[in-house]
Amino acid sequence: MSQRRVLEHLKGYQEQMIDLLEVFTNTDSPSTDKAHMDKFAGLVARKWEELGAEVTILEQAKQGNHVKAEWGQGDENILLLCHMDTVWDVGETKKRPFRVEDGKAYGPGVYDMKAGIVQAIFAVKTLQDLGLAPGKRIVVLHNSDEEIGSPSSRPVIEEEARKAAAVLVLEPTALGGSLKTWRKGVGSFTVSIKGRAAHAGADYEKGVSAITEAAHQILRLHGFTDLDAGTTVNVGVINAGTRPNVIAEQATLQVDLRVKTMDAANQVIPKILGLEPVHPEITLEVKGELNRPPMERTEGNLRLFRLAQEIGREMGLELTESGTGGGSDGNFTSALGIPTLDGLGAVGDGAHALTEHVILSSLPERAAIVAGLLLRI
Secondary structure, eight states: OOHHHHHHHHHTTHHHHHHHHHHHHTSOOBTTOHHHHHHHHHHHHHHHHHTTOEEEEEOOSSSOOEEEEEESOOSSEEEEEEEOOBSOOTTHHHHSOOEEETTEEESTTIIIIIHHHHHHHHHHHHHHHTTOOOSSEEEEEEESOGGGTOTTTHHHHHHHHTTEEEEEEOOOOOTTSOEEEEEOEEEEEEEEEEOBOOBTTTSGGGOBOHHHHHHHHHHHHHTTOBTTTTBEEEEEEEEEOSOTTBOOOEEEEEEEEEESSHHHHHHHHHHHHTOOOSSTTOEEEEEEEEEEOOBOOOHHHHHHHHHHHHHHHHTTOOOOEEEESSOOTHHHHHHTTOOEEBOOSOOEEOTTSTTOEEETTHHHHHHHHHHHHHHHO
């Protein structure tokens, strides 16, 4: 059956896709609220059960529960990754409920990434309707903590990825609709600085300023940035001092690291962890790590992109590839050597912003690409 037939079938579901997207978007699911996350996880689980999938709720003690849905037969798996959590607090959906305007849908989490969940569901539904059976078992993992680094779901993601022939990540597309064949790795570090307090007027010379030391260290850290290599180091938060008339005894720097390759990570991380104080009486401590390895532009990832590109051309769509400085759960799977293609979600813009939106005509198109990949991988 032609790929155009799959697309036309999905276009017939566009209004139902929009309806489900409205339900999902208007259901609060912040990463940090387990009760609301669990409610949304139950909603997602029921949608998969309606399709006859084998559904497992992976209960968590602190984070929201995760949902695993399995469908089809085969000796190998294809893993789909869809996170359910958003960056928006409880109550945001009442302030800004789902709305449609000029062919676009707006609302908290509509683009990142509730539209991707809708697309996964309707991609499988269409294959069922058309009697098309993938040669591999489909495993869809919905996690509840991607926006906070996937602390509880990473082991599950990596376990499922090791059993998969390929991983498809239904995160939003890059701007303009490009698929993502690479993502930067993400590191977080904390620099703790201790000096000596003193009266800023009466005993200035007795003090050792943690803020002065912090200024030196900030310049040093930012100096590790190498834009040509794709490495950036950013001190984004500074906590220091108590009052203007006190030489600051304490300062803390929160540092963000982005790297395009593991080679770059291995070069810059020892420099960050090895910071030495400028003032001899300063005590300095650095803690942190690379919490998401880079999703490098591997040949396996490119093969998946080329397959998606071929599927798109059959539907009259020309797909392009790109990457991003932001991380996703695809970073974990690609780092294991599993071919991974990211950005298979909806076309739109404004992730994590009030302008977040999805172009509604993209929903069936991108779901059709996912369906095609499930059949051909």
